[in-house]
Amino acid sequence: QVQLQESGPGLVKPSQTLSLTCSVSGASINGGGFYWTWIRQVPGKGLEWIGNIRYSGITYYNPSLKSRATILVDASKTKFSLELSSVTAAETAVYYCARDDGGFGGMGVWGQGTSVTVSS
Amino acid sequence: QSALTQPASVSGSPGQSITISCNGTTSDVGGYKHVSWYQQHPGKVPKLMIYDVINRPSGVSNRFSGSKSGNTASLTISGLQAEDEADYYCSSYTRSATVVFGGGTKVTVL
Numbered sequence: 113q114v115q116l117q118e119s120g121p122g123l124v125k126p127s128q129t130l131s132l133t134c135s136v137s138g139a140s141i142n143g144g145g146f147y148w149t150w151i152r153q154v155p156g157k158g159l160e161w162i163g164n165i166r167y168s169g170i171t172y173y174n175p176s177l178k179s180r181a182t183i184l185v186d187a188s189k190t191k192f193s194l195e196l197s198s199v200t201a202a203e204t205a206v207y208y209c210a211r212d213d214g215g216f217g218g219m220g221v222w223g224q225g226t227s228v229t230v231s232s
Numbered sequence: 233q234s235a236l237t238q239p240a241s242v243s244g245s246p247g248q249s250i251t252i253s254c255n256g257t258t259s260d261v262g263g264y265k266h267v268s269w270y271q272q273h274p275g276k277v278p279k280l281m282i283y284d285v286i287n288r289p290s291g292v293s294n295r296f297s298g299s300k301s302g303n304t305a306s307l308t309i310s311g312l313q314a315e316d317e318a319d320y321y322c323s324s325y326t327r328s329a330t331v332v333f334g335g336g337t338k339v340t341v342l
Contacts, residue, residue, distance in 0.1 A: 149331075158235070158336040159270070159278065159321050172329050175233060208277070216266035217323040217331040218283030225277060 114139040116209050116223035123229050130196040130228060133186075134209030141189045142167035147215035150183060150194045152205040153225075160205075164212055165192060172215075199230045236261065236322055236334035243340040244312045252337045254305040254322035260332055262303035266325035269298060269307045272336075273318045281320075282307060309339070317341045 120132035134148070141148060150162040163173035165183040173181050182195045196203070206227050210219040237255040244250040254261065254269075261267055269282040280289050282298035285305065295310045305324070309316055322334040 159272075159323075159333045161323070161331040161333055164331075174330060175328065212331075213283075215329070216264070216284070216325040217268045218266070218280060219268070219270075219278075220280045220283070220289055222277045222279075 114211060114221045116211065116221060118207060118209050118223045118226035120207075120226060120228070122227060123231065124199055125232050126200055126230055127198055130194070130199050130203070130207075130230070132194045132207055132209075132226060132228070133191050134193070134223060135191050136211075137190075139211075141185055141192060145214055147212040148183075148185070148192045149210045149212045149219060150181075151208045151210060151219070152203075153208070154202070154205045161217075162194065162196075162207075164215060166215065201230050204228065204230045233260075233326055233328065233330060233332045236324060236332055238320075238322060238334040238337045240335075241338045241340065243342055244309075245342045246312055246314065248312050249308060249310045250312060250339065252307045252309075252320055252322075252339070254307070254324075254334050256303050256305070256324055256332075258303060259328075260324040260326040261300065261305050263327060264325045265300070267298065267300055267305040268323045269296075270321045270323070271316075271318045272321065278321065312341055314341050 147164040149164040206225040209223045211221040270278040272278040
């Protein structure tokens with residue numbers, strides 16, 4: 113059974129880079145046509161799709177992030193990461209990683225989410 | 233990309249059917265058969281309820297059904313139950329090969 117677990121700092125200063133990792137167990141990142149995805153949710157607000165990556169390295173990002181996001185697969189193929197530069201307080205949110213079966217938005221497996229606060 | 237448009241809230245009595253709409257454009261909902269629906273209870277992780285407009289993942293009740301007409305997708309919950317009270321989000325694949333979510337709909341069981 114596939115399980116995802118996010119990890120990373122819970123506090124990031126404004127203008128700095130947010131870095132998160134999603135550990136994948138029970139499956140291989142380079143198996144199947146899956147897209148490994150990051151989503152966030154500002155407290156009390158809706159879901160926002162950040163971007164995804166396929167094992168081949170192909171990535172897609174939410175254009176509203178204006179090229180501040182980078183998603184990579186770890187060389188071990190058991191983790192993938194998110195880096196978001198120049199963060200602001202408005203990006204305080206719960207960040208989720210998820211597996212998308214095909215890259216079309218059907219995310220059937222999610223991590224528990226990790227809360228990130230952007231504050232000085 | 234602009235968020236898909238959902239009603240802020242929908243309510244119904246136990247046993248009734250309710251429908252949540254999700255309005256997009258020809259660049260997303262109207263252009264592809266890739267609309268998904270998620271259920272999120274307070275403080276919990278979103279759960280996939282419908283994918284590719286009409287398909288239910290294993291284990292999801294058949295009281296949940298999806299459809300699409302033009303640029304509008306819909307989620308119908310039949311035989312409404314107290315446990316269905318939650319937030320629901322639609323999502324769609326877009327022509328930019330990205331995914332866009334709706335703003336969410338709060339379902340209240342009266």
